[in-house]
Amino acid sequence: xxxxxxxxxxxxxxxxxxxxxxxxxxxxxxxxxxxxxxxxxxxxxxxxxxxxxxxxxxxxxxxxxxxxxxxxxxxxxxxxxxxxxxxxxxxxxxxxxxxxxxxxxxxxxxxxxxxxxxxxxxxxxxxxxxxxxxxxxxxxxxxxxxxxxxxxxxxxxxxxxxxxxxxxxxxxxxxxxxxxxxxxxxxxxxxxxxxxxxxxxxxxxxxxxxxxxxxxx
Amino acid sequence: xxxxxxxxxxxxxxxxxxxxxxxxxxxxxxxxxxxxxxxxxxxxxxxxxxxxxxxxxxxxxxxxxxxxxxxxxxxxxxxxxxxxxxxxxxxxxxxxxxxxxxxxxxxxxxxxxxxxxxxxxxxxxxxxxxxxxxxxxxxxxxxxxxxxxxxxxxxxxxxxxxxxxxxxxxxxxx
Numbered sequence: 001x002x003x004x005x006x007x008x009x010x011x012x013x014x015x016x017x018x019x020x021x022x023x024x025x026x027x028x029x030x031x032x033x034x035x036x037x038x039x040x041x042x043x044x045x046x047x048x049x050x051x052x053x054x055x056x057x058x059x060x061x062x063x064x065x066x067x068x069x070x071x072x073x074x075x076x077x078x079x080x081x082x083x084x085x086x087x088x089x090x091x092x093x094x095x096x097x098x099x100x101x102x103x104x105x106x107x108x109x110x111x112x113x114x115x116x117x118x119x120x121x122x123x124x125x126x127x128x129x130x131x132x133x134x135x136x137x138x139x140x141x142x143x144x145x146x147x148x149x150x151x152x153x154x155x156x157x158x159x160x161x162x163x164x165x166x167x168x169x170x171x172x173x174x175x176x177x178x179x180x181x182x183x184x185x186x187x188x189x190x191x192x193x194x195x196x197x198x199x200x201x202x203x204x205x206x207x208x209x210x211x212x213x214x215x216x217x
Numbered sequence: 218x219x220x221x222x223x224x225x226x227x228x229x230x231x232x233x234x235x236x237x238x239x240x241x242x243x244x245x246x247x248x249x250x251x252x253x254x255x256x257x258x259x260x261x262x263x264x265x266x267x268x269x270x271x272x273x274x275x276x277x278x279x280x281x282x283x284x285x286x287x288x289x290x291x292x293x294x295x296x297x298x299x300x301x302x303x304x305x306x307x308x309x310x311x312x313x314x315x316x317x318x319x320x321x322x323x324x325x326x327x328x329x330x331x332x333x334x335x336x337x338x339x340x341x342x343x344x345x346x347x348x349x350x351x352x353x354x355x356x357x358x359x360x361x362x363x364x365x366x367x368x369x370x371x372x373x374x375x376x377x378x379x380x381x382x383x384x385x386x387x388x389x390x391x
Contacts, residue, residue, distance in 0.1 A: 010367070075365075076267060076366060076367065108264075111264045111267045114260075
C-alpha cells in the first residue's frame with residue numbers, strides 16, 4: 001500500500017502531493033524532497049552511460065527503516081515519487097511498475113484536460129454545482145461528488161459484490177454506517193468512460209491515486 | 218479514417234472563423250489571428266508531448282491523444298526531431314514527414330510533400346497567399362511538443378507550391 005504519492009514538475013516543485021492523513025504529512029513531504037536528489041543523480045548517471053535505452057521507471061530510490069521510496073520519470077522530466085510501507089512485503093517490482101504506469105496514464109489525461117494549464121497544481125475537489133448542464137453526466141457527477149476518500153483510506157475491506165444490475169463488478173467499498181450515499185465501484189472503473197475522464201480530469205486522477213493507496217494485496 | 222477528416226474540417230473552420238471576425242484588416246490584425254492559431258497549436262502540442270506506455274498504443278484508435286514511446290531514448294536533439302517526424306506526424310496526420318534536414322547548428326527543416334491540411338486546396342501555385350494561415354496551427358503544434366520535451370524553439374513555415382510545405386525549426390539556446 002502506498003502511503004504517499006507525489007508528482008513533481010520539471011522545475012522541481014510539487015504539482016501534486018498526497019499522503020495518508022493519519023500520519024505526520026511533513027515527514028513524507030521531506031522524504032519526497034530528499035528523494036529528488038537521488039532522482040537527479042539517476043537521470044544524469046544514465047545520460048552519461050552509453051545506454052541506448054533509458055527506462056522511465058527508476059526503481060527503488062532509497063530505503064529507510066519504515067519505508068521504501070520509488071521513482072519514475074516521464075519524457076517531459078516530470079517525476080513521480082511513491083513512498084511505500086516497508087512492512088508490506090507482498091508488493092513486487094511489477095506491481096510498483098504497474099502503479100506508476102497507471103499514474104502516468106492519469107497524468108497524461110490531466111494534461112489533455114483543456115481546463116488544466118501546464119505547470120499549475122493538480123487540484124482535485126468535488127465539482128461545485130454550476131448552471132452548466134452536462135446531460136446524463138449530471139447524475140454521474142452528482143453520484144460521485146461526495147468524496148469517499150476517508151472511507152477508502154482507512155482500508156475498509158472490500159467485498160466482491162454484484163453491481164446494481166447483477167453484473168459482477170470489481171471490489172466495492174462496504175457502506176459505512178450512516179453513509180447516505182450508495183456503495184460505489186472502485187475508482188479505476190471511472191476512468192474507463194472516456195467522456196467522463198475528459199470532464200473529470202483531475203478528479204479521476206485523485207480517485208486513481210486513492211485506489212492505489214488502498215490496493216488490496 | 219473518419220477521424221482524420223473530422224480534424225481537417227475542424228481546422229478549416231477554425232481558420233475561417235478567426236479570419237471572419239477581423240476588426241483590423243491590416244497586417245496587425247492578421248498577426249493577432251496567426252498568433253492565436255499558433256497558441257492553440259502550442260497547447261495541443263504540450264499535451265501530445267506526454268507519452269504513454271508502448272503497450273497502450275496498438276489497442277487505441279488512431280487519433281488518440283497519445284503517442285508511442287517505449288523508453289527515454291532521446292539522447293540528443295536529433296532524436297527528438299526524428300520522433301516529431303515519425304511518431305508525432307503519424308499520430309496527427311497518419312503519414313510520416315517526407316524529409317528532415319539540418320545544418321547541425323540548431324536549425325532543422327522538415328519537409329512534407331503532401332501536407333494533409335493543404336492537399337485538398339490545390340496542387341500548384343493557386344491559393345499560395347492563403348496557405349500560411351493554414352500552417353500556423355501546425356507550427357504551434359511542433360513548438361508545443363518540443364517545449365514539453367524540454368527544447369525551446371521557434372517554428373516557421375513556408376510554402377513554395379501547394380501541397381508541399383517546409384517547417385523550419387530553430388532551437389533557441391538559452
